[in-house]
Amino acid sequence: MTLDLTSVETPAGLVDRAAMEANARRVVAYCAEHGLAWRPHVKTHKSTRVARIQLEAGATGLTVATPHEAEVMAAVCDDLLLAYPPVGARKLERLMALPERVRLTVALDSTDVLHPLAAAARAAGRVVGVLVEVDVGLGRVGVQGVEAVVSLAREVAATEGVEWRGIAFYAGHLRGRAEENAEGMADLSHDVSALCDALAAEGLPPEVVSGGTTPTLWQSHEVARLTEVRAGTCIYFDRDGVAMGVAEPDHLAYTVLATVVSTAVAGRAAIDAGSKALAKETRGGLGSFGTLLERPDVNVVALSEEHGMLDLTGTDWRPAVGERVRIVPNHVCVSVNLQDRILVLDHGALEAWPLEGRGRLGGGA
Amino acid sequence: MTLDLTSVETPAGLVDRAAMEANARRVVAYCAEHGLAWRPHVKTHKSTRVARIQLEAGATGLTVATPHEAEVMAAVCDDLLLAYPPVGARKLERLMALPERVRLTVALDSTDVLHPLAAAARAAGRVVGVLVEVDVGLGRVGVQGVEAVVSLAREVAATEGVEWRGIAFYAGHLRGRAEENAEGMADLSHDVSALCDALAAEGLPPEVVSGGTTPTLWQSHEVARLTEVRAGTCIYFDRDGVAMGVAEPDHLAYTVLATVVSTAVAGRAAIDAGSKALAKETRGGLGSFGTLLERPDVNVVALSEEHGMLDLTGTDWRPAVGERVRIVPNHVCVSVNLQDRILVLDHGALEAWPLEGRGRLGGGA
Numbered sequence: 001m002t003l004d005l006t007s008v009e010t011p012a013g014l015v016d017r018a019a020m021e022a023n024a025r026r027v028v029a030y031c032a033e034h035g036l037a038w039r040p041h042v043k044t045h046k047s048t049r050v051a052r053i054q055l056e057a058g059a060t061g062l063t064v065a066t067p068h069e070a071e072v073m074a075a076v077c078d079d080l081l082l083a084y085p086p087v088g089a090r091k092l093e094r095l096m097a098l099p100e101r102v103r104l105t106v107a108l109d110s111t112d113v114l115h116p117l118a119a120a121a122r123a124a125g126r127v128v129g130v131l132v133e134v135d136v137g138l139g140r141v142g143v144q145g146v147e148a149v150v151s152l153a154r155e156v157a158a159t160e161g162v163e164w165r166g167i168a169f170y171a172g173h174l175r176g177r178a179e180e181n182a183e184g185m186a187d188l189s190h191d192v193s194a195l196c197d198a199l200a201a202e203g204l205p206p207e208v209v210s211g212g213t214t215p216t217l218w219q220s221h222e223v224a225r226l227t228e229v230r231a232g233t234c235i236y237f238d239r240d241g242v243a244m245g246v247a248e249p250d251h252l253a254y255t256v257l258a259t260v261v262s263t264a265v266a267g268r269a270a271i272d273a274g275s276k277a278l279a280k281e282t283r284g285g286l287g288s289f290g291t292l293l294e295r296p297d298v299n300v301v302a303l304s305e306e307h308g309m310l311d312l313t314g315t316d317w318r319p320a321v322g323e324r325v326r327i328v329p330n331h332v333c334v335s336v337n338l339q340d341r342i343l344v345l346d347h348g349a350l351e352a353w354p355l356e357g358r359g360r361l362g363g364g365a
Numbered sequence: 366m367t368l369d370l371t372s373v374e375t376p377a378g379l380v381d382r383a384a385m386e387a388n389a390r391r392v393v394a395y396c397a398e399h400g401l402a403w404r405p406h407v408k409t410h411k412s413t414r415v416a417r418i419q420l421e422a423g424a425t426g427l428t429v430a431t432p433h434e435a436e437v438m439a440a441v442c443d444d445l446l447l448a449y450p451p452v453g454a455r456k457l458e459r460l461m462a463l464p465e466r467v468r469l470t471v472a473l474d475s476t477d478v479l480h481p482l483a484a485a486a487r488a489a490g491r492v493v494g495v496l497v498e499v500d501v502g503l504g505r506v507g508v509q510g511v512e513a514v515v516s517l518a519r520e521v522a523a524t525e526g527v528e529w530r531g532i533a534f535y536a537g538h539l540r541g542r543a544e545e546n547a548e549g550m551a552d553l554s555h556d557v558s559a560l561c562d563a564l565a566a567e568g569l570p571p572e573v574v575s576g577g578t579t580p581t582l583w584q585s586h587e588v589a590r591l592t593e594v595r596a597g598t599c600i601y602f603d604r605d606g607v608a609m610g611v612a613e614p615d616h617l618a619y620t621v622l623a624t625v626v627s628t629a630v631a632g633r634a635a636i637d638a639g640s641k642a643l644a645k646e647t648r649g650g651l652g653s654f655g656t657l658l659e660r661p662d663v664n665v666v667a668l669s670e671e672h673g674m675l676d677l678t679g680t681d682w683r684p685a686v687g688e689r690v691r692i693v694p695n696h697v698c699v700s701v702n703l704q705d706r707i708l709v710l711d712h713g714a715l716e717a718w719p720l721e722g723r724g725r726l727g728g729g730a
Contacts, residue, residue, distance in 0.1 A: 009455040009725070043670055065671045084671060085626045087637070087687055090374040109629045112686035140672055141627040141635050172669070261450045262506040264474045270506050272452070276702055281645055304537070305408055305698060306430045306449060307505055321477035322452055333670060337641050338702075340724040359705040360374065 005324055008350070010259040011277035013339035014326065015353075017346040019253035020235055021053060026251075027217070027234055028058035034221035039063050039081055039210070041232030044333045046357030047342065048076045050235060063230045064357075067094035072356040074102050081105045081131070081210065083168060083230060085113040085141070092116060096124035105129035107168040107210070109143045111155055114162065121161035130156045131168040131210055134195065136188055138172045146198045153204045166206030166227075167195065175215045175284070177245045185222045193224045215244050238332035239291055240283045254342075255293050255326035256335060258308065260319045267313050273327055274306040279334035286330050293326040300327060370689055373715070375624040376642035378704035379691065380718075382711040384618035385600055386418055391616075392582070392599055393423035399586035404428050404446055404575070406597030409698045411722030412707065413441045415600060428595045429722075432459035437721040439467050446470045446496070446575065448533060448595065450478040450506070457481060461489035470494035472533040472575070474508045476520055479527065486526035495521045496533040496575055499560065501553055503537045511563045518569045531571030531592075532560065540580045540649070542610045550587045561590045580609050603697035604656055605648045619707075620658050620691035621700060623673065625684045634675040634684050638692055640668040644699035651695050658691040665692060 005014075031038045040054050041063040051062055051073055061079030064070045070080055071094065078101050085108045086092055098104060106128055108114055114130065121128045132152050135142030143149045149167065157164040169192070174184040192209060199206055212220045212229030214237075220229045236254035237247035258273035278290050280303045288299035289308070295317060302309040308327070312318065319325070329335040336342070337358060344351045356362075370379075396403045405419050406428040416427055416438055426444035429435045435445055436459065443466050450473045451457055463469060471493055473479055479495065486493045497517050500507030508514045514532065522529040534557070539549040557574060564571055577585045577594030579602075585594045601619035602612035623638035643655050645668045653664035654673070660682060667674035673692070677683065684690070694700040701707070702723060709716045721727075 007455065009453060011725075084637075085686075087624050087626045088371075088374060090372065109627055110686055113626070135630060139630050139633065140667070140669065140674060142629055144629060144631070259452050261452045261478070262474055264506055264508055265500060265504050266509070268504065272449075275644075275646070275699055279640075279645070280699070281640070282647075302505070304505065305702075309505060321450075321475055334640055334645070337670075340726045360376075361705045 005257060008257060008343065010257050010324070011273040012257045013336060013342045014255050014257050015236070015342045015344045016253045017344050019251060020050065021057070023235055023237065023251055023253055024054050024057035024059075027231065030218060031220075031229055032058070036212075036220060036226060037061070037228040039228050039230050040235060041065070041083065041230050042069055042073055042357060044232040044235055045336060046355040047353050048072060048356055049353050051076050054235065060228075063232065066360060067091050068360045068362050069357045070095060070098060070104070071362060074098050079103045081107065081230070083107045083170075085109065085133075086117060087113060092120040096120050096126060100126070103129070105131060105165055105208075107131040107133045109133040109141050109152070111152065114152070114156060114159065118159045118161035126161070128162050129165040130162045131166050131208060132156065134167050134169045136169040136171050136191060137184070138170060140170070140172065142169060146195055149195055150198055150202055150204070153199055154202065157204055164204060166208030166210065167199070168208075168210040171211060171213055171216060174213070175244065178219055181216055181219060185216065185219050189223045192226065196225045214241060215246055217246055233332060236332045236336070239286060239328045239330045243283075243286060249296070252293065252328055254332050254336065255328055256290075257343075258325055258327055260321055260323045260325065263319065263321060267311070269310040269312060269319050271300075271308045271310060271325060271327075272306060273308045275303040276305050277335065277338055278303060278308060278327060278329045279331065279338060281329075281331045281334055283330045290327040290329045293328050370622060373622060373708065375622050375689070376638040377622045378701060378707045379620050379622050380601070380707045380709045381618045382709050384616060385415065386422070388600055388602065388616055388618055389419050389422035389424075392596065395583060396585075396594055397423070401577075401585060401591060402426070402593040404593050404595050405600060406430070406448065406595050407434055407438055407722060409597040409600055410701060411437075411720040412718050413437060413721055414718050416441050419600065425593075428597065431725060432456050433725045433727055434722045435460060435463060435469070436727065439463050444468045446472065446595070448472045448535075450474065450498075451482060452478060457485040461485050461491060465491070468494070470496060470530055470573075472496040472498045474498040474506050474517070476517065479517070479521060479524065483524045483526035491526070493527050494530040495527045496531050496573060497521065499532050499534045501534040501536050501556060502549070503535060505535070505537065507534060511560055514560060515563055515567050515569070518564055519567065522569055529569060531573030531575065532564070533573075533575040536576060536578055536581060539578070540609065543584055546581055546584060550581060550584050554588045557591065558589045579606060580611055582611055598697060601697045601701070604651060604693045604695045608648075608651060614661070617658065617693055619697050619701065620693055621655075622708075623690055623692055625686055625688045625690065628684065628686060632676070632678050634677060636665075636673045636675060636690060636692075637671060638673045639671040641670050642700065642703055643668060643673060643692060643694045644696060644703060646694075646696045646699055648695045655692040655694045658693050
C-alpha cells in the first residue's frame with residue numbers, strides 16, 4: 001500500500017477493492033463447482049456498488065433484511081429475498097411498492113405473517129414467493145418440526161397472492177473451524193433431506209432450499225438438497241472469519257482506519273475508533289474487540305464510544321500521536337453499519353461509496 | 366400512555382419529552398445547589414433540539430467529542446468543550462472553521478496535540494481554551510502525575526494561540542452504587558485538590574475543573590474544587606443507570622419500540638430490534654442486552670443484527686406476533702447512535718426529531 005492515507009479524516013471504513021472482488025469470485029467459483037446459487041445478504045455492505053460487484057461476479061440475486069434494503073437494492077437487482085418476517089402495515093406497504101419487475105420472495109415462519117402478506121399482495125396485484133423458515137437448531141426464528149413445516153407449506157400453497165417456493169434456514173449455531181462443524185453439518189444435511197422428502201410426499205417439493213452462512217461457507221455442499229447460499233459476510237470477512245479458518249488474513253477486505261490520539265498511559269495507545277466505529281462486539285474466544293491489520297499481535301482491548309485502547313504490552317512497537325493504524329473488527333457487518341460511507345481503495349486511488357442501505361428510512365433521514 | 370404507536374414503523378427510538386425535561390431540571394437543580402455548572406455531553410443525544418432543552422433548563426455550555434458534533438451544536442450554543450484530542454489536519458480545519466462567536470475549549474493530554482492546535486488557532490486568528498486532561502484512574506487518556514500536569518499547563522500558558530483554562534478528567538472507572546464509589550470519590554477529591562494546589566503554586570490556578578460522569582452524578586459535589594459536570598447520559602438514563610441506583614425507572618426517557626415478529630421457538634419471542642437498533646453492549650452484572658419497559662422481568666437475552674430474543678421463561682406473558690414492546694437498552698448512547706431519528710412523545714403526540722450530530726461528515730453523507 002503506497003497510498004497516502006494521511007489526509008483521510010478518521011475513523012473511516014476502508015475497503016480494499018481487489019480483495020473484495022477476489023472474495024466474490026472465490027464464492028462464486030465454489031458455488032458453481034457445487035451447483036449452488038449465491039444470493040448474498042447485503043446487510044454486510046449496504047452498498048449498491050458492492051452489490052453490483054457481487055452480481056457481476058455471478059450472484060443470482062440478493063438477500064435483504066429490511067424494507068429499506070429492499071428498496072435500495074431494487075435499483076440494481078430484480079430478484080430479492082427478504083429473509084425476515086415483514087410484520088406491520090408500513091413494512092408491507094413498502095414491500096408492495098417495490099418496482100413490479102422485482103421478483104420478491106419472503107421467508108416467514110407463521111400464518112400470522114403469511115396472511116397479512118398475502119392480503120397485501122392481492123391488494124397490490126402482486127404474487128409474492130414464500131419460503132417457509134425452518135429452525136435447524138439456532139432457536140431464533142423458524143417453524144419447529146417436520147409436521148409444522150409441511151402444514152405451513154400447505155397453507156402457503158393454498159393461499160392466493162403468495163406462491164410456495166421452498167424452505168429457508170439459518171444454521172447460525174454452527175460456528176468454529178470446519179472440523180468442529182462436521183457433526184452439525186451432517187445432522188443438518190439429514191434434517192433438510194428428511195424435510196424435503198416429507199414436502200415432496202405432500203406434492204410440495206421445494207424448488208428453493210436456501211441456507212448457508214459465512215462460518216460454514218466452504219462446507220455448504222455437505223448439506224444435501226441445498227440450492228442456494230446466502231452468506232454475506234464473506235464479501236469482506238473479518239477477524240472472526242480468520243479465527244474460524246474460513247478466510248485467510250489476505251482475504252480481509254474491510255478495515256477501520258484510525259489515528260493514535262494519546263500515548264499518555266504506559267503500555268497502551270488510545271485511537272479514535274471506539275464502539276461508535278468498530279462496534280463493541282465480542283466473539284467467542286477472540287477476547288478483544290479487534291486487531292491491527294499490520295500487527296496482529298496488537299489488540300483493541302477496551303472500547304469507549306470514541307476511544308479504542310491498543311494493548312502494547314506484547315509488542316516493542318510504540319506508536320506516536322498522529323500515527324495511522326488499520327483495525328480488523330471482530331464482526332464486520334456491525335462496523336460497516338456505523339459508517340457514513342466506505343472509502344474504497346482501488347489501484348492506489350480512494351473513492352467514497354455511499355451506504356444507501358444504512359438505516360431504515362432512506363434519504364439520509 | 367394512550368398514544369397509538371401501532372402505525373410507527375419499528376424499530377424506532379422513542380423519547381418521552383416530559384421525562385427528558387424532568388431529568389434536565391433535576392440535574393440543573395442539583396448542580397445549582399452545589400455551585401456546579403452543567404456542561405452536558407451531547408454524544409448521548411446528538412440532537413440540537415435536545416441540546417436546547419438542556420440549555421434552557423440551565424446548562425452553561427455543551428461538551429462534544431467530534432468536529433461534526435461541534436459544527437452541529439454551534440447552531441444552538443456559543444460555548445463548546447471538545448472533550449477529545451483533535452489529531453489530524455482535517456479535524457483542526459473543521460474546528461477552526463466554527464463560527465467566531467463560539468468560545469471553544471479543547472481538552473488534551475500532550476504537546477503533540479497542543480502545538481498543532483495552537484498553530485492552527487494562530488493561523489485562524491483564534492484563541493482556543495485548553496484544559497489539560499488528567500488520568501484519574503481509568504487508564505484511557507490523560508496526563509499521568511502532578512508534575513507532568515503542571516509541566517503541560519506551563520507549556521499551554523506559554524503558547525500563543527491557546528489559553529490555559531484548567532483541567533479535565535473522566536472518572537469512568539467509578540461505576541456502581543454510591544456506597545461502592547465512596548472510597549473512589551474520596552481519593553479523586555484528594556487527588557484533584559492536590560493537583561489544584563500544585564497548579565496554584567505555579568501561578569496557574571485552574572479556572573475550570575471539569576469532571577462528572579452519570580454513574581457518579583449525584584456525588585459530584587464530593588469532589589473538592591470541581592467547577593463543572595459533563596454528565597450526558599443523564600438526559601435519558603438507561604438500564605445501567607437504574608441498576609446503579611443513579612436513576613429511578615420513572616426517569617427512563619428513551620426506549621426502542623419494537624415489534625414481535627416470531628413466537629415459533631418455545632419460551633422465546635423474536636423482536637425486530639437487534640444489535641443494529643439496541644447495540645450489543647453488555648454491562649457488568651446486567652447479564653443481558655436490555656429489558657422491557659413495562660415488564661422488567663423480561664430480558665433481551667440474545668441479539669443478532671436484526672433480531673432480539675426475549676426470554677419468556679420467567680413470565681406467563683405470551684406476546685402475539687405483531688405486538689409492540691418498548692426496550693430499555695443497557696447503554697442508551699450507543700443505541701441512539703444507531704437511529705435515523707428520534708420520535709418524541711409529547712402530550713400524546715409524536716414528533717420526529719433529526720439527530721444532526723450522528724455520523725462524522727454531516728448532511729446525511
